[in-house]
Amino acid sequence: MKRLLSAALLAAAMSSAAYADTIKVGIVGPFSGPFALQGKNFKAGIDAYMAINGRKVGNHEVEIIYRDVPQADPAQSKALAQELIVKEGVQYLGGFYFTPDAMAATPLLQQANVPMVVMNAAASAIVTKSPYVVRTSFTIWQTVSPMAQVAFDDGARKVVTVVADYAPGHDAEAAFKAGFEKAGGSVVEQLRMPMSTADFSPIMQRIKDSGADGLFVFLPSGPPTLGFVKAYNENGLKAAGIKFFAPGDLTQESDLPALGESALGLQTTFHYAVSHDSPENKAFVAAASKVIGNAAELSFPAVGAYDGMHVIYKMIEATGGKQDAEKAVGAVKGLSWTSPRGPVSIDPESRHIVENIYLREVTKAADGTYYNKEIRAFEKQGDPGLAAKK
Secondary structure, eight states: OHHHHHHHHHHHHHHSOTTOSEEEEEEEEOOSGGGHHHHHHHHHHHHHHHHHHOSEETTEEEEEEEEEOOSOOHHHHHHHHHHHHHTSOOSEEEEOOSHHHHHHHGGGHHHHTOOEEESSOOOGGGGGSOTTEEEOSOOHHHHHHHHHHHHHHTTOOEEEEEEESSHHHHHHHHHHHHHHHHHTOEEEEEEEEOTTOOOOHHHHHHHHHHTOSEEEEEOOTTHHHHHHHHHHHHTTTTTTTOEEEEEGGGGOGGGHHHHGGGGTTOEEEESOOTTOOSHHHHHHHHHHHHHHSOGGGOOTHHHHHHHHHHHHHHHHHHHTTOOOHHHHHHHHTTOEEEETTEEEEEOTTTOOEEEEEEEEEEEEOTTSOEEEEEEEEEEEEOOHHHHHTO
């Protein structure tokens, strides 16, 4: 079976025209189910980029083909990536909201001669699984490491960490613990939850019983994060003065209308806020809001997809439309540009994005809406997670 699979991938790569008139890009993500809004943001970012920059690179038309993985499902992700390569003849893969889904597809890349542009999945290790992986999103270590220092500077000394029990959650736990203990704080308990956890009351009770003065939490953006922030308030932790620390997944913009006053004042560290004040972001938000329909639904996966298309366009330009993954990836190593999130570049060694990480605070605007207000920038952040794993 493995030999037949390899033969199919090789045949697919060889059968593609040397200089295709149409360049096909396969996007794998959650376009239905509980995380459908994140997939909707992928599409908004991709469509916004093509609306601003056109649907052609040189004489080559770019066609996007979507495949749906409603929630983390590595086997389905790999099967759909294979289908996109073999049946659809895509020259590029992109998207991948969940880390396990991205990991599962990486073994296909080298023989298929197809680069993967990770537009969200955030475990550090993904880029190490194939030389043909490039990341335009962020990593958990990258967004969490500054928060550890912020927590200590805010007066927290004893913290409980609470994370989803999968690779990015483990990264978040390790990143916060390393940074917080280096600053002089103590992690008094480390709690891991199944990704399917919906009732957070027992977790809140354990935090209260621990004697901690703060909690750090990581969950994948979507229904769980909304439920966790509500539980933090409803179970009395906020009233008890237990400080809340998290990366920006916990206060994504699309959740703020539902969170309302309960999120007010929460601080998170992240690579992007819809409120980022720059001409590039204003143009992006206008275009992406038009695509998504409801501007309040716009969130961070859209900017990862937008910049992912920028990288793919540069790859197509560098190869002249030819299917050549090595040349395509080589062309974007060291690439720098001004993203809607600020100045970014692709690290030539890791193929991971270097970017600013912002400390943001949930703030109420004059019109009564809530937004993440950037209050501090940690500039040119690479991925500490890769160094930590060496």
